[in-house]
Amino acid sequence: MAWNKLTYTGWGRARVASGLVARPERRSTLSRDLAETRAPAFGMRRSYGDVALNDEGRAYDMTRLDRVIAFDPATGGVEVEAGMPIGDLGRAFANKGWIPPVMPGTGFATVGGCIANDVHGKNHHVMGSFGQHVTAITLIQGAKTRKITPKSAPDLWQATVGGLGQTGVIASAKLQLMPCKGDMMVLTERRIDGLDAFLVAFDESRTDYTVGWMDATATGARLGRGILEEGEITSGINKSRDAVKSVPFNAPSWALSAPVVRVFNELYFRRVPAKGRTSVKPITEPFFPLDAIHNWNRLYGKRGFHQFQCVVPMDQVEVLRMMLTRIGTSGLASPLAVLKKMGTGRGGYMSFPMEGYTLAVDFPNRDGAEEVISELTDMAHDAGGRIYFAKDSVASAAQIAGMYPDQDTWAKAVAKADPERTFETDLVRRLGLRDGTGAA
Amino acid sequence: MQQSWIILGATSSMARAMARRLAKEGATLFLCGRDMDDLAATAADCLARGAATAEALPFDARDTNTFAEIIERATTEEGVINCAVFVGSMPEQSDIDATPALIAGVVTDSHTGPATFLHMLAPHIEARGQGTVVGVGSVAGDRGRIGNYVYGSAKAGFATYLSGLRNRLTRAGGHVVTVKPGFVDTAMTWGIEGMFLVASPDAVAGDILTAVAKKKNVIYTPFFWRYIMLIIRHIPEFIFKKMSI
Numbered sequence: 001m002a003w004n005k006l007t008y009t010g011w012g013r014a015r016v017a018s019g020l021v022a023r024p025e026r027r028s029t030l031s032r033d034l035a036e037t038r039a040p041a042f043g044m045r046r047s048y049g050d051v052a053l054n055d056e057g058r059a060y061d062m063t064r065l066d067r068v069i070a071f072d073p074a075t076g077g078v079e080v081e082a083g084m085p086i087g088d089l090g091r092a093f094a095n096k097g098w099i100p101p102v103m104p105g106t107g108f109a110t111v112g113g114c115i116a117n118d119v120h121g122k123n124h125h126v127m128g129s130f131g132q133h134v135t136a137i138t139l140i141q142g143a144k145t146r147k148i149t150p151k152s153a154p155d156l157w158q159a160t161v162g163g164l165g166q167t168g169v170i171a172s173a174k175l176q177l178m179p180c181k182g183d184m185m186v187l188t189e190r191r192i193d194g195l196d197a198f199l200v201a202f203d204e205s206r207t208d209y210t211v212g213w214m215d216a217t218a219t220g221a222r223l224g225r226g227i228l229e230e231g232e233i234t235s236g237i238n239k240s241r242d243a244v245k246s247v248p249f250n251a252p253s254w255a256l257s258a259p260v261v262r263v264f265n266e267l268y269f270r271r272v273p274a275k276g277r278t279s280v281k282p283i284t285e286p287f288f289p290l291d292a293i294h295n296w297n298r299l300y301g302k303r304g305f306h307q308f309q310c311v312v313p314m315d316q317v318e319v320l321r322m323m324l325t326r327i328g329t330s331g332l333a334s335p336l337a338v339l340k341k342m343g344t345g346r347g348g349y350m351s352f353p354m355e356g357y358t359l360a361v362d363f364p365n366r367d368g369a370e371e372v373i374s375e376l377t378d379m380a381h382d383a384g385g386r387i388y389f390a391k392d393s394v395a396s397a398a399q400i401a402g403m404y405p406d407q408d409t410w411a412k413a414v415a416k417a418d419p420e421r422t423f424e425t426d427l428v429r430r431l432g433l434r435d436g437t438g439a440a
Numbered sequence: 441m442q443q444s445w446i447i448l449g450a451t452s453s454m455a456r457a458m459a460r461r462l463a464k465e466g467a468t469l470f471l472c473g474r475d476m477d478d479l480a481a482t483a484a485d486c487l488a489r490g491a492a493t494a495e496a497l498p499f500d501a502r503d504t505n506t507f508a509e510i511i512e513r514a515t516t517e518e519g520v521i522n523c524a525v526f527v528g529s530m531p532e533q534s535d536i537d538a539t540p541a542l543i544a545g546v547v548t549d550s551h552t553g554p555a556t557f558l559h560m561l562a563p564h565i566e567a568r569g570q571g572t573v574v575g576v577g578s579v580a581g582d583r584g585r586i587g588n589y590v591y592g593s594a595k596a597g598f599a600t601y602l603s604g605l606r607n608r609l610t611r612a613g614g615h616v617v618t619v620k621p622g623f624v625d626t627a628m629t630w631g632i633e634g635m636f637l638v639a640s641p642d643a644v645a646g647d648i649l650t651a652v653a654k655k656k657n658v659i660y661t662p663f664f665w666r667y668i669m670l671i672i673r674h675i676p677e678f679i680f681k682k683m684s685i
Contacts, residue, residue: 026475
C-alpha cells in the first residue's frame with residue numbers, strides 16, 4: 001500500500017494536520033489496507049475544522065471510491081461508494097426523476113461525510129437529516145466488513161450515523177432517493193428587516209426549501225436583517241452552467257476587513273428588490289450557492305477561517321439576539337451568515353439537528369475570532385442548544401459537556417466498535433468525545 | 441451513429457474517468473481488465489450515468505487467449521467500434537535491476553500485448569470504414585532516462601507501433617490518436633516524491649476526447665508537456681547521459 005506524507009486541512013484551513021495518507025482506488029484495496037492498518041477516513045474535507053484530520057497519524061482519502069454501485073429506477077434506491085460527492089449523485093439522477101432527499105450546502109461533500117456528520121439541508125423541517133434516508137451502510141472495521149441496517153444493528157447504526165467516523169470506515173451506503181419533478185427550482189427571495197420578522201417569516205413559510213441569509217454586520221434596529229429564500233423543485237430544462245470560476249490565490253487580509261464586509265452585505269441585501277422576486281434556476285444554484293467558485297476558502301487568506309454553527313431551542317430567541325449583537329459588534333463577521341428553522345429529524349446519537357433555530361457564521365481567522373466563537377459556544381450551551389462538529393475548530397471539552405444527551409450511549413457503542421481508538425480524529429481528541437461526558 | 445468503446449486497462453483511474461465521460465454521451469462500453477469486481481463496479485457506475493450498455497470483460501495483456509472474446513463481443517454491436525488502450529506496468533527500476541526477467545512482462549503489458557490486440561481489431565475497423573484507436577503512451581517514451589528506461593522503451597515501442605497503425609487505418613477511414621500524458625494523479629504516482637504539474641485523471645480524459653473529436657494524431661496532456669519534452673529531447677546526449685532527471 002502506498003502512503004503519502006501530506007499536510008492537509010479542513011475547508012476552513014485554520015487547522016492543519018500532517019501525516020501519512022493512503023488513497024485506495026478500488027474497494028478491494030481499501031479492505032486489504034484497512035485489514036492491515038486501521039485509520040480514520042476522510043472525503044473532500046469540506047468540513048470546516050478538524051473533524052476530518054488526524055495529525056501525526058494515518059488516514060484514508062476516500063475520494064477515488066466514488067462510483068454508483070447499483071440503482072433501481074423503480075424504487076429510487078441507490079447504492080454508492082462513500083467517496084461520491086453528493087452533488088454528483090444529484091446531477092446523475094435528477095433528470096431521471098430522483099434526487100437525494102437531503103443535500104448540504106455544498107455538493108462537494110461526500111456521501112460518507114454526509115453520513116458521518118448526519119448533515120441537514122434547507123428542507124430539514126420537511127425531510128429531516130441525511131442519515132434518515134440511508135437504508136444500509138457497509139462499514140469496514142479493520143479486517144471485518146459489516147453491512148448494517150437500522151434493524152440489523154440498531155445501536156451500531158445510531159452510533160455510525162452522525163458518529164464522526166468513529167465506528168469504522170464507511171465504504172458504501174444505500175440511500176432512498178426522493179421522486180422529483182425535475183432539476184429546476186422556483187426560488188422566491190425577499191428582504192427581511194430584522195430578527196423578529198425573520199422568525200415570523202419562517203413560521204409562515206410553506207415551501208420545502210427555506211433558508212435565510214443574514215447580514216451579520218447589522219446592529220441596532222437592523223439586527224438580524226437579511227434575505228429569505230424559499231424554493232420548490234419544478235420541471236424544466238436545465239442548461240448546465242459551464243463557467244466555473246476559481247479563486248486563484250490567497251486573498252489579502254483587507255479583502256474581508258470590516259468596512260469591506262459591511263459594504264458587501266449592504267449591496268447583497270439590496271440585490272433583491274424591495275418587493276422581492278421569483279426566478280427559476282437549476283437546482284444546483286440554490287442548493288450549492290458557492291460551488292460555482294472553486295477554492296472560495298482562499299478569500300479568507302492564508303490563515304483561513306472558522307465557522308460557528310449552533311442550534312438553540314425555539315424558545316431561546318433572546319439568546320439568538322444576544323449572539324447576533326455580539327457578532328455584529330465584533331467587527332469580525334464575514335458575509336456568510338445563515339439562519340434556518342430546524343425540525344426534529346435526526347439520524348443518530350450524535351446528530352446535530354434538534355428543533356429550534358440554527359445560526360451559522362464565518363469568521364476570518366484573526367485575533368479575537370476564537371474568543372468570540374468561544375463566547376458564542378457558551379451562549380449556545382447555556383441556552384440548551386448545541387454546536388455542530390462539522391464546523392467547529394475552537395471549542396473545548398468542557399464547553400460541549402451536556403450538549404449531546406446521548407453522548408455516553410454513543411461513546412459506549414464506539415468503544416465496542418473500536419476499542420483501540422484507531423479511528424480517532426483531531427476533533428474527537430480535542431473535545432474528548434469518546435470519554436463520554438455527555439451526561440454531565 | 442452508436443459508438444462502442446473497448447477500453448483496455450479499464451481499472452486505471454484515467455480509463456475510469458474516460459469511461460464516465462463516454463457514458464454521459466450514451467456510448468456502449470466494454471470495460472476490460474483483470475479485476476472483475478472493480479470492472480463490474482465501474483460498469484454499474486457507467487450505466488447509471490447514461491451508457492447504452494456497459495459490460496465487464498476479462499483482459500490480460502499477457503494472455504492472448506483473452507483477446508478474441510472481447511473482439512467477438514464488441515463486433516456484434518452495430519455502429520462504430522473504437523478502442524482505448526490504458527494498459528502498462530512500471531515496476532520499480534531497482535526491482536528490474538535485481539531481476540532482469542521482469543523486463544519481458546513490462547514489454548508485454550505496455551507494448552506487445554496491446555499491439556497484438558489492436559492487430560486483431562484492425563481488420564474490423566477497416567471493414568467498417570471508421571473507428572478510432574486511442575493509445576496511451578507516456579512522456580517516458582520520448583527519451584530513455586535512468587529512472588524508468590525499461591518502461592520508457594516499451595512505451596516508445598508502442599508509440600512507434602501506433603504511428604504505423606495510424607498509417608494503415610487512415611487509408612480505410614479509421615484514425616489513431618497517440619496520447620502522451622505527463623504526470624497524472626493516479627495510484628501509480630501516489631506517494632512518489634518529486635511529482636510536479638500533476639494533472640487529474642478527469643482532465644486527461646477530457647483532453648483525450650477532445651483529441652478524438654478533432655482527429656489529432658499525437659497529443660501531450662496536459663499540453664505543456666509537449667514543450668517540456670521538446671527541451672528534454674534536445675539536450676545533447678553527451679550532457680544527458682550524465683543527468684538524472
